[in-house]
Amino acid sequence: MSNLVFNVSLGRIAYLASLPAANDGLVLIALESSGLETDAVLRDKDDFAAVVSGTTNEQTTVGRKPLTGVTATIDDTNDRVALDADDVTWTSPTGNAVGAVVICYDPDTTTGTDADLIPLTKHDLSWTPDGNNFTLTISDFARSSSAA
Numbered sequence: 001m002s003n004l005v006f007n008v009s010l011g012r013i014a015y016l017a018s019l020p021a022a023n024d025g026l027v028l029i030a031l032e033s034s035g036l037e038t039d040a041v042l043r044d045k046d047d048f049a050a051v052v053s054g055t056t057n058e059q060t061t062v063g064r065k066p067l068t069g070v071t072a073t074i075d076d077t078n079d080r081v082a083l084d085a086d087d088v089t090w091t092s093p094t095g096n097a098v099g100a101v102v103i104c105y106d107p108d109t110t111t112g113t114d115a116d117l118i119p120l121t122k123h124d125l126s127w128t129p130d131g132n133n134f135t136l137t138i139s140d141f142a143r144s145s146s147a148a
Contacts, residue, residue: 033099
């Protein structure tokens with residue numbers, strides 16, 4: 001489950017995770033632990049370019065991962081929607097330590113820039129890529145519920 005839902009995504013996360021456009025998708029991006037800004041700072045960033053405009057850096061050697069198997073399941077019993085995706089595996093990853101991953105909505109996977117990526121959720125993670133395969137288990141990466 002996420003540690004942070006970015007302000008720009010509040011109220012829109014279930015819609016964006018339903019992947020409403022023809023070439024859209026969700027992408028998982030690793031952030032370096034060194035220089036990682038606080039949740040209070042990050043939550044106000046409105047696109048991924050802004051996320052990495054301060055001291056927060058993308059951990060680029062592990063690469064970005066498109067999320068597959070994305071589902072939005074309505075839970076009438078608990079009055080919420082659960083958002084899930086397939087687990088993500090990195091093969092022989094190396095590089096700087098990772099302090100978090102961010103799931104972003106990409107409105108067009110065929111074009112665009114980091115300024116087009118809408119950050120949805122941040123997940124704290126302590127991982128040092130050491131050449132061994134690493135699988136990140138994703139289960140209900142976010143839940144959205146009514147405040148009523």
